[in-house]
Structure formats: structure tokens, C-alpha cells
Amino acid sequence: MSTLELTVTLNGEPRALAAPLSLEGLLQQLGLDPRAVVVEHNRRIVRRAQLAETAVAQGDAIEVVHFVGGG
């Protein structure tokens, strides 16, 4: 299967990725533990169990968030 390149907006920044890629694969590439973050995909929250079956597509907006200090 040939890989093709796609560009997404990841945490507000453009990023080139090799497809096919799932959200779980993306987290893996980023070195992030899925249990420690929450992923929003095109403004929809993706449950942890669905990360593996959700494919990243050209032009997607992806946010990866976690908890930080706050008042």
C-alpha cells in the first residue's frame, strides 16, 4: 500500500503526516499516552476506545489536550 502525505492542523499548527494513520497512531508518533490526554477531532471529542478506529484525513483539525495547573 502506498503512503500518501496529508496535512492537518494539530494544536493550531499545520503538520504533515503519512497516511494511513489513526488517531491512536498519531498519539504514538507524538510519544503521548492516550490515558493522559483527550483528543478532539474536528471539534468532536473522540473516546479513548475509538482512537484506534478513527482515521486522520486531509485538512482535519486535531486538538490534543491535558490538565495543567490552574485556579
Add this chain to the structure above:
Amino acid sequence: MTVDTPFELGGREFQSRLLVGTGKYRSNQEMVEAIEASGAEVVTVAVRRVDLDRTSEKGILHHLSPERFFLLANTAGCYTADDAIRYARLAREAGFNEWVKLEVIGDQETLLPDTEGLLAATKQLVSEGFKVLAYTNDDLITALRLEDAGATAVMPLASPIGSGLGMINPFSIRTIKRRLSVPVIVDAGVGTASDACIVMEQGVDGILMNTALAQAREPVAMAHAMRLAVEAGRAAWLAGRMPRREVAMPSTPEVGMLA
């Protein structure tokens, strides 16, 4: 002696009436030590983007065990109801609880709440099953509307966030406490222990603070002082203070004086 009732909040019981934030500490170690010294059980956190250039940097949960502390996510920095709702949903998905300290800010300089947006976001989040603790100003009407909208607790400010000015309007705080059935937790504005004590002396159910601890010269020592102040203020309120008088009343008998 009047025995205090348990501090009930959202169907849970807490020992400490002091809730603390986790922002602006000089180090994570100092934050953890200060929170321990404060005796707080409810600890606020915020939702932010992971810094993808520094993914080795651990999130705050690496330092604060969710088993040990009750994590209360906030929506700090949100200026619209929609933004606040989005942050609340993300926080809930992190999987700890369905509670949110709801902030909808209306003005950058004062960080005072946008009460219209706050009310709209409260209604929406309550309908989605959230327990909403609404950060608001010291306005009774807004507080009543938040209660009607289903807020779990109403959190009027003592003074603006991070100002350290102490309680500006004790009358408003007392009125809100008297008129609401849900817990009233004063949130934001205290600077030092006496401020916290005076807040608790108004009879409110609890107090939430962050900067007063994090930006003290010695946060751990200030956290200890705040713990004592909150306990003292609560105890004094339960004890019932003497009336204020504009004239002196001798505390020593006036009979039996030598001629």
C-alpha cells in the same frame, strides 16, 4: 458547643472547607507540598493543549494523584459560553468526574465574569449532566439565577482573581449565603490568612484560592496559615460573634470600687 455540619457538595462530603488551585507555583514540588499543608481535598486544574515540542513534560496528574485529591477542572480563560462548554466537555472526557468550575470571563482587565454567558453555559452543562460550580460576581440576582439553573454551588468572588484585595463586599456575600440553598463557596481575591478568616466568618460554606498560596513568599507556610484561618473563621461563625457597638461597655464590674 455548636458542632459543625459536614461540608456537603454535589452529593459528596468533604472534611476541608478550603479548596485550592494549582496554578502559578514556582515548582510542582512546592505546589504538592503547599496543597498538603493546606489540607484541601478539592483541587482545581485547567485544560490546555499539550506542548507537542515538549511531550516529555508530564501533565499535572503526574504530580497530583486523582485517587488522593478530588480534581475539579475549570474553564479559566474562556470568554464565551460555547468555549466554556467545549472545555468542560474535554475535561469530563479526561475521565475523573463530571464536575466543572465554570468560568466565563467578560473582561480582560478585571477578569470579572460575563454573567449572561455564565448562565447560558450553566443551563447547557446542567442539561448534559455536569455538576456546575459557577464562578460569579457578588450579585445576588445572578446567584439566584444560577441556583435556579441547577448549579451545584455558586462561587461569588471576594475580589478580582489574583488581586489579593480580600473581601470587598461582605454584605453581598452574606446576602447571597442567606438567600441560596445550594452551597456558597467564595472564590478568588483573598491575599492572606485574615482575608480567608473574614470570608469564613460570613457563614459561607467554603473558600477557593490559588494565587494567595502560589505567590506567597513561602507557599507551604502560607498554606498552613490558610488552613488555620479557614478553620478559625468557620469556628468563629459557628460560635456567633458579639454585637458591634459604637460605644464602650466595661468588661470589669463598676460596683465595688473604692470610695
